[in-house]
Amino acid sequence: MSRAETTCPPAARPLWTFGLLRSELVTTLRRWRTLVLLAVLAAVPVLIGIAVRVETGGGGDPDRGGGGPAFIAQVTNNGLFLVFTALAATLPFFLPMAVGVIAGDAVAGEAGAGTLRYLLVAPAGRTRLLLTKYATVLAFCLLATLVVTVSALAVGALLFPLGEVTTISGTRIGFGDGLLRALLIALAVAASLTGVAALGLFVSTLTHSGIAAMATTVGLLITVQILDQIPQLHAIQPYLFSHYWLSFADLLRDPVLWDDLRRNLVLQGVYAAVFGTAAWARFTAKDITA
Amino acid sequence: MEPASVTGEGAAPVIATRGLTKRYRGGQLAVDGLDLTVPAGSVFGFLGPNGSGKTTTIRMLMGLIEPTSGTAHVLGRPIPGATRAVLPEVGALIEGPALYGFLSGRDNLLRYDSADPAADPRTRRARTAAALERVGLAAAGGKKARAYSLGMKQRLGLAAALLRPRRLLVLDEPTNGLDPQGMREIRGLIRELAADGTTVFLSSHLLDEIEQVCTHAAVMTRGRLVTQGAVADLAAGARGRLAVTTPDPADAARVLKEQGVTGLTVAGETVTGEPPDRDLAEVNAALVAAGVRVRGFTLERASLEDAFVALTGEGFDVAG
Numbered sequence: 001m002s003r004a005e006t007t008c009p010p011a012a013r014p015l016w017t018f019g020l021l022r023s024e025l026v027t028t029l030r031r032w033r034t035l036v037l038l039a040v041l042a043a044v045p046v047l048i049g050i051a052v053r054v055e056t057g058g059g060g061d062p063d064r065g066g067g068g069p070a071f072i073a074q075v076t077n078n079g080l081f082l083v084f085t086a087l088a089a090t091l092p093f094f095l096p097m098a099v100g101v102i103a104g105d106a107v108a109g110e111a112g113a114g115t116l117r118y119l120l121v122a123p124a125g126r127t128r129l130l131l132t133k134y135a136t137v138l139a140f141c142l143l144a145t146l147v148v149t150v151s152a153l154a155v156g157a158l159l160f161p162l163g164e165v166t167t168i169s170g171t172r173i174g175f176g177d178g179l180l181r182a183l184l185i186a187l188a189v190a191a192s193l194t195g196v197a198a199l200g201l202f203v204s205t206l207t208h209s210g211i212a213a214m215a216t217t218v219g220l221l222i223t224v225q226i227l228d229q230i231p232q233l234h235a236i237q238p239y240l241f242s243h244y245w246l247s248f249a250d251l252l253r254d255p256v257l258w259d260d261l262r263r264n265l266v267l268q269g270v271y272a273a274v275f276g277t278a279a280w281a282r283f284t285a286k287d288i289t290a
Numbered sequence: 291m292e293p294a295s296v297t298g299e300g301a302a303p304v305i306a307t308r309g310l311t312k313r314y315r316g317g318q319l320a321v322d323g324l325d326l327t328v329p330a331g332s333v334f335g336f337l338g339p340n341g342s343g344k345t346t347t348i349r350m351l352m353g354l355i356e357p358t359s360g361t362a363h364v365l366g367r368p369i370p371g372a373t374r375a376v377l378p379e380v381g382a383l384i385e386g387p388a389l390y391g392f393l394s395g396r397d398n399l400l401r402y403d404s405a406d407p408a409a410d411p412r413t414r415r416a417r418t419a420a421a422l423e424r425v426g427l428a429a430a431g432g433k434k435a436r437a438y439s440l441g442m443k444q445r446l447g448l449a450a451a452l453l454r455p456r457r458l459l460v461l462d463e464p465t466n467g468l469d470p471q472g473m474r475e476i477r478g479l480i481r482e483l484a485a486d487g488t489t490v491f492l493s494s495h496l497l498d499e500i501e502q503v504c505t506h507a508a509v510m511t512r513g514r515l516v517t518q519g520a521v522a523d524l525a526a527g528a529r530g531r532l533a534v535t536t537p538d539p540a541d542a543a544r545v546l547k548e549q550g551v552t553g554l555t556v557a558g559e560t561v562t563g564e565p566p567d568r569d570l571a572e573v574n575a576a577l578v579a580a581g582v583r584v585r586g587f588t589l590e591r592a593s594l595e596d597a598f599v600a601l602t603g604e605g606f607d608v609a610g
Contacts, residue, residue, distance in 0.1 A: 019404040019411050027401060031392060114388025118450060121352045122405035123377035288354040
């Protein structure tokens with residue numbers, strides 16, 4: 001190492017964030033916890049697929065959809081519907097819980113392990129570190145959704161026939177178009193998780209215990225889901241982050257109904273802005289004593 | 291920037307604090323009006339019992355904790371204002387190492403290095419290997435950090451501080467958890483780094499460790515700085531004791547008293563006391579002239595520990 005290198009001012013390199021972001025992504029993906037969460041998410045479509053297959057194979061009535069997601073009845077006709085079914089099944093709880101665990105642990109876990117102080121004296125920079133953490137949690141939202149999607153697609157193709165898709169509006173669209181809509185739905189589901197991600201990150205800046213932050217985030221998630229079910233609270237329900245989550249089904253209408261999808265995106269953006277700012281305000285002013 | 295004259299050594303101090311104070315939210319005063327000056331090129335021992343405010347001070351110097359009042363300058367720049375510019379030139383080991391147990395030792399270093407925006411990613415692998423080599427972990431670099439012993443973790447923490455050439459090393463209890471051989475190696479490493487011109491700020495509660503490697507020292511108790519300066523001056527501040535070994539302790543005590551020796555204590559065949567301000571050869575001659583049979587006549591040199599006890603009036607391991 002040359003002496004000149006050490007004395008030159010530590011100018012920020014053009015790619016100054018990407019080194020840390022890459023390290024953060026790799027570190028997150030190498031945790032057992034992350035891999036277990038992804039494995040559980042991948043298993044959900046497998047279980048649903050096998051259940052539907054066994055049920056119909058045993059002479060059950062495939063049209064007996066009941067109160068569950070409307071897509072499940074269609075799975076036997078078209079494996080692609082397993083994607084919609086799996087996303088509808090995991091979005092209310094499994095997916096946001098996984099995101100809550102990763103987001104809650106993001107800062108608090110590092111604080112608890114003491115590694116946070118070494119990242120900060122490196123110096124990672126508090127704003128830079130927080131942005132990196134949020135970017136990583138967002139990447140996990142997308143990855144988790146894609147894991148469910150791909151697993152469902154694989155299981156669906158394996159166990160059921162593929163073909164033209166009957167939309168909720170009753171029209172039929174080609175398989176390619178259906179596949180495109182499945183991808184759009186996956187993106188809409190991933191975007192639905194950005195609010196929880198910001199909330200979890202904020203909670204994570206409040207404590208030194210990763211477990212406490214994860215539990216709080218998941219607890220808030222359950223509370224919000226319950227509040228969203230109580231009819232007397234309809235006045236506040238449009239402001240709950242989970243209220244428009246199932247709007248992704250509107251992508252399967254012909255033509256697509258954008259209203260609730262747009263409301264969902266705006267709501268997630270508001271949550272991300274509010275809790276992202278709160279997390280930043282908290283994290284940049286915090287005494288790091290752990 | 292502080293004027294160069296503060297150190298009296300021609301160079302600007304590497305660390306300079308003025309009235310640095312930290313009061314935690316509970317109202318506890320952890321650091322109280324600290325005026326610390328660490329000269330460039332020194333190996334600076336930062337002493338104090340557990341709970342005396344050393345770690346809080348170090349955290350303030352590293353921008354982890356915001357001072358309640360007062361200022362801190364590191365490498366001539368204000369902290370926490372200029373942490374982004376200052377900290378790439380500072381290597382730190384704070385309150386023991388902290389590692390990702392599921393990553394190998396090498397991957398831990400790669401992660402810390404990528405957190406530093408001023409570190410060159412092209413030389414990252416080479417610098418990581420060199421740092422592992424330097425602390426004697428080259429062979430264990432591929433092992434998961436959770437399988438490391440406490441001493442190995444401590445070494446890996448040191449390696450993280452040495453990932454790049456630094457102008458200042460802040461080492462909080464660096465020999466914690468090491469066996470005597472490891473301690474000796476770390477002390478050798480510190481001397482080597484200091485010889486290269488790196489200023490080393492070393493906190494410890496082990497007096498002999500400070501005495502062996504440090505050129506300067508400061509002593510803290512209960513959040514306050516009791517003294518600071520060159521180690522030789524600090525030890526000189528506490529006077530040594532005269533010890534006479536003789537089969538005639540009663541006669542010896544009488545003669546020594548006549549010769550101006552104060553604070554005499556007699557224990558068996560040994561008489562000790564504060565030496566007078568005169569040539570000790572005369573004192574010895576007087577003893578012999580009075581017929582006292584002298585077996586031993588020594589001046590016990592004051593240690594830093596004596597200085598510490600004299601300054602704080604308490605044993606060293608008493609928590610403040």
